[in-house]
Amino acid sequence: MKDQWINDIKDRIRDSNRKAPESLLDDIKREMERRGLAPARSKRAHTVSMWTLRSAIAVAAISVAFILYNYKNNYNNNDNIKIANNNKETQVNEIVKKSDNNLLNYKKKGNIILIISNNVKKRIELISKDIDANKDASINKENLIAQETTTTKETENDTSKKKISSNKNYTGQVYNDYKYEYHHSKNHESELRVSTYYSGIMNGYSNSQNGVMLANAYYYGDSSDKMVNDNKYYAVYSNNELTTETKHHQPIKLGVSINYKINDRWSLQTGFTYSYLSSDFTINSRGEDNIKEQKLHYVGLPLSASYSIWHNNAINIYATAGGEAEKLVNGKAKTTHDANGTETYSTTENIKSNRLLFSTNAAAGIEYKADKSLSLYAEPGISYHFKNGSGIKNIYTENPFNFNLNIGIRININK
């Protein structure tokens, strides 16, 4: 509570005037001319750069390739595996999605996950032989074309949400070249597995979604959402004309897991995952933008069980279900107080939470064993992230219930 005399001062000086410095306007005009500035005439649409996100996805994609590369090298250097020429090329080239205008949100929200599974039940014994010059496993990911424009805006004054999503064409290709000869064992319980998969969240708040096939373990894009936010930074200017945009970028998720095969049908997986969730919040009031960039790093402990419903030499159809507990290990939010493009100062705050973020998921999976060492799989499924009451906003608090489509590659090494 302020003292009365303080309030009196406020009332007296708040709207006061003071003679402007002499020749100020002339100086301003001169300076503007010198800088080549002119007052603009028209309003310009607000655009958001995609480059940050694209860079992040590119780094993730390179990481996946790098890990696979090293992993393969380890095989070769480890006197463990018999390698011979056995060219195998797998190509997946799919994905053209043409949908209604409201579709494709799933593309905006996805995960890139790398999983290395290792059966701990038995020690793996692998024998190496000759090493081929072309032994390096590589994944070339090409032909990624994403054209998208996503604009979302919502104002409090609008009762109906306006959303514009353009048609997007996505073409992806995974090209794998593995050269292994498999030293087959009857014992399938020991299994070392590397898998990467892409997890695309298929639902947004859009109510009509068509299924889309994803061909790659990565893609770039963004996700947009909007919500009405508080007027945190506008105590003094607060009014009912507040508009807030929230943009949740595509989550990036990497993981390492251990697979324990109980029997021919059942297996358990656990391990740990790392997730990076970033969001931009734009708090706009009377033309002034405050941009808050939030970056959250989670480490998670997943646990799931899989049941093979049917399998033969080439195809494995299975169901998997489980849960995951994730802990926020690092979180930062940088707020740029920005008066309509007039960047002036920024503040950074640490985001902390001791509450775990729990999620559960279930999926049906189909795995195509392209080779004894290599398989491709797709897992359409659902996941749900529980509210943990931490008050931290991320993509999962906006969309707790998601349809996932995980597509990946597994390298299996059996004893």
Place this chain on the structure above:
Amino acid sequence: MYIFGTDKEKHIIKLFRRGDASAMDCLYSEYADYLTAVCARYIPDDDELKDVLQESFIKIFSKIEKFNYRGNGSLRAWITRIVINESLLSTRKKKNSPFINIEKEPPDIQDEDPEIGNLNEEVLTNMIRLLPDGYRTVFNLFVIEGKSHKEIAKILNIKADSSASQFYKAKKQLAKMIKDYRLKQE
């Protein structure tokens, strides 16, 4: 035609959108004195004041394209904010950490509220300008702009406690200045 009252802001924005040569003059003549008063509360040095105002107007004129008119008062609020932001930026540039004050404690005076009486706005503003940087900035943001100490802490990158304590000290010092001024007058 220039219309006074609620359409004033609309009119100015329209001039800018049309690319009217008088747009800058119109905005300037309408708000220059008001913005000078706003800026003067933050910037005690007159030369610096002019520089900050110049920079603010340049930003206003060159960024007005992005401004979304959202009703009467919104233009004024926007330009005020630009001036305050520029003022804070200038204060920051001046010193590395202007908001950590090492000034000695203000004199301990009895907690009687000072009498504002007929002190005019200019006298009061000049008193505020005499406060140390930290006190002055916190005082302005808290009292005039209505920010909370938590918000001020974020803006100035200080602790909320520190904002509260700066305000307390500012208040004491200002109270003393007012009392001294009134004593002189008598």
